[in-house]
Amino acid sequence: MPTRTARTAWNGTLQDGGGQVELTSSKVGTYDVSFPKRAADEAGGTTSPEELIAAAHSSCFAMQLSADVAEAGGTPVALEVTADVSLGPDPAGGFRLTGIALTVRGEVEGLDADGFRAAAEKAKAGCPVSKALTGVEITLDAALES
Secondary structure (H helix, E strand, O other): OOOOOOEEEEEOOOOOOEEEEEOOOOOOOEEEEOHHHHOOOOOOOOEOHHHHHHHHHHHHHHHHHHHHHHHOOOEEEEEEEEEEEEEEEOOOOOEEEEEEEEEEEEEEEOOOHHHHHHHHHHHHHHOHHHHHOOOOOEEEEEEEOO
């Protein structure tokens, strides 16, 4: 399996500095990062480690869920996954990820709501990004679309 690479160039202090994160392997883009914007409610055109983790987690979970739905005898038609990654103070000092909320709505043939939820729970446990983030509480809200 391949190794993927991202690179960040940072200049200045935490509060006054800034940087750019480059998705080096795919070459799909370079994005600004800034601590003040990372800690603010509005991102103001910059990304953050938490948003990049959310992107990684939602895409990994969607791939794993499509495999687990098929393994359970269903056919995934459409899956919409959102990952909300929260940053907060760490009691030991500094900051930490305080939680990840996965939400998935799916259109699936051949599985009922219970079967879909079971496949989603299995995907949450089996997704490589979930496995990497075991130190963070991960919640799941999974439902079929009506």
